[in-house]
Amino acid sequence: MKEAWALFRRDVVLAWREGGTIGTALGFYLVVVAITPLGLGPDLNLLSRIAPGVLWVALLLASLLSADRIFHNDYEDGALDVLATGLLPLELVAGVKSLAHWVTTGIPLALLAPLLGLLLNLPIESFPLLVLAMLAGTPAVSFVAGIGASLTLGLRRSGVLLALLVLPLYVPVLIFGVETVSAASVGPASPWPPFLILCALSLASLVLAPIAAAAALRTALR
Amino acid sequence: MPIKTSLAANGIACQRGGRLLFADLSFTLEPGQGLLVTGPNGAGKTSLLRLIAGLLPLAAGSFESGDASLPLPELCHYVGHANGIKSALTLQQNVAFWVDFLGGGDADLDDALEMFALAELKDLPAGLLSAGQKRKLALLRLFAAPRPIWLLDEPSVSLDAASVKVLDKAIAQHLAQGGIAVVASHTLLKVKFAQALALKREAVQ
Numbered sequence: 001m002k003e004a005w006a007l008f009r010r011d012v013v014l015a016w017r018e019g020g021t022i023g024t025a026l027g028f029y030l031v032v033v034a035i036t037p038l039g040l041g042p043d044l045n046l047l048s049r050i051a052p053g054v055l056w057v058a059l060l061l062a063s064l065l066s067a068d069r070i071f072h073n074d075y076e077d078g079a080l081d082v083l084a085t086g087l088l089p090l091e092l093v094a095g096v097k098s099l100a101h102w103v104t105t106g107i108p109l110a111l112l113a114p115l116l117g118l119l120l121n122l123p124i125e126s127f128p129l130l131v132l133a134m135l136a137g138t139p140a141v142s143f144v145a146g147i148g149a150s151l152t153l154g155l156r157r158s159g160v161l162l163a164l165l166v167l168p169l170y171v172p173v174l175i176f177g178v179e180t181v182s183a184a185s186v187g188p189a190s191p192w193p194p195f196l197i198l199c200a201l202s203l204a205s206l207v208l209a210p211i212a213a214a215a216a217l218r219t220a221l222r
Numbered sequence: 223m224p225i226k227t228s229l230a231a232n233g234i235a236c237q238r239g240g241r242l243l244f245a246d247l248s249f250t251l252e253p254g255q256g257l258l259v260t261g262p263n264g265a266g267k268t269s270l271l272r273l274i275a276g277l278l279p280l281a282a283g284s285f286e287s288g289d290a291s292l293p294l295p296e297l298c299h300y301v302g303h304a305n306g307i308k309s310a311l312t313l314q315q316n317v318a319f320w321v322d323f324l325g326g327g328d329a330d331l332d333d334a335l336e337m338f339a340l341a342e343l344k345d346l347p348a349g350l351l352s353a354g355q356k357r358k359l360a361l362l363r364l365f366a367a368p369r370p371i372w373l374l375d376e377p378s379v380s381l382d383a384a385s386v387k388v389l390d391k392a393i394a395q396h397l398a399q400g401g402i403a404v405v406a407s408h409t410l411l412k413v414k415f416a417q418a419l420a421l422k423r424e425a426v427q
Binding site for chain 1: 306307
């Protein structure tokens with residue numbers, strides 16, 4: 001437990017110190033959402049109808065920007081060797097590092113979303129559920145990104161390949177995330193069933209993704 | 223040094239990229255014995271150390287440690303070519319992480335910092351260190367948690383003469399306390415190694 005906490009703390013501190021990780025993701029999110037209305041024109045009804053989808057797609061892309069950092073830096077500087085000979089099983093190492101990615105990327109992006117919702121004329125009363133849905137869905141995003149990051153370790157230009165591998169896996173999160181926010185903003189269905197499925201997706205990836213990521217890490221070390 | 227253990231390799235073989243580096247290699251190290259691994263570049267010195275640390279899969283054979291309660295990698299400290307240092311963290315933070323992560327408990331590394339002349343730099347980001355200082359910081363990992371088997375890959379690279387002496391002394395002390403050290407090195411260390419292993423370049427058929 002102490003080992004896991006030490007690793008988690010280190011990764012969060014590194015995300016702050018190494019700079020760019022959090023800032024780039026937030027900046028990218030902001031810019032993509034901000035230019036969308038410019039491309040679509042000033043039709044407020046259209047904007048509020050597509051707002052949930054735009055917010056979710058941009059969030060997925062923004063969180064992929066920093067995804068290859070989950071394992072890449074540790075692989076390059078040899079720290080992964082230390083992590084592999086530690087007392088913590090590799091599955092937990094992968095899980096803790098994905099969790100740190102969620103805390104440093106998923107949570108800030110989810111908290112920024114309501115501000116960007118304003119740009120897209122999303123009804124204000126749906127903001128609480130927007131944040132809630134994103135907080136519930138982004139763990140799945142980070143943990144699945146962990147699989148992609150470990151599979152592409154040691155490859156050149158791994159970022160593009162990572163996106164190709166991981167984006168199709170985000171489809172369920174995208175569908176149920178958009179469904180939740182749409183139901184909250186325009187109705188008429190209840191937002192809770194898709195929200196609960198979103199929670200289930202996150203919980204399942206929390207358990208399963210670290211196992212896959214650890215298997216990929218073992219091959220990467222060879 | 224809480225645990226003493228022996229280390230035995232039984233007919234191990236290593237395959238990298240389809241090429242057999244060595245095969246049918248056996249040795250037995252009792253507590254307090256060191257093994258010096260020599261050989262030309264590409265003979266498989268690093269691979270041998272990584273095999274012991276469990277970072278590479280064995281092509282054949284097996285390892286046996288005297289302590290069956292812990293898996294072999296958790297008995298080993300591996301200090302390889304890559305230092306495993308986080309340049310954005312200070313020396314102190316790097317060391318504190320190793321102590322916590324490797325299960326060092328309340329290990330006090332002030333003496334070790336002093337020994338390698340890193341004490342006054344401990345609040346500096348590790349990225350500002352010179353190559354030799356980074357190497358010394360990586361070697362501090364050996365003291366972060368007591369582990370009986372030290373696997374050192376070219377530990378003296380970019381160290382100055384005084385630091386090589388300190389390293390020499392540290393290995394000798396580790397062996398005297400019943401530890402095991404497997405060292406791959408081109409430079410001559412003064413430590414008396416109980417056994418030596420010369421790997422050859424030509425591929426085993």
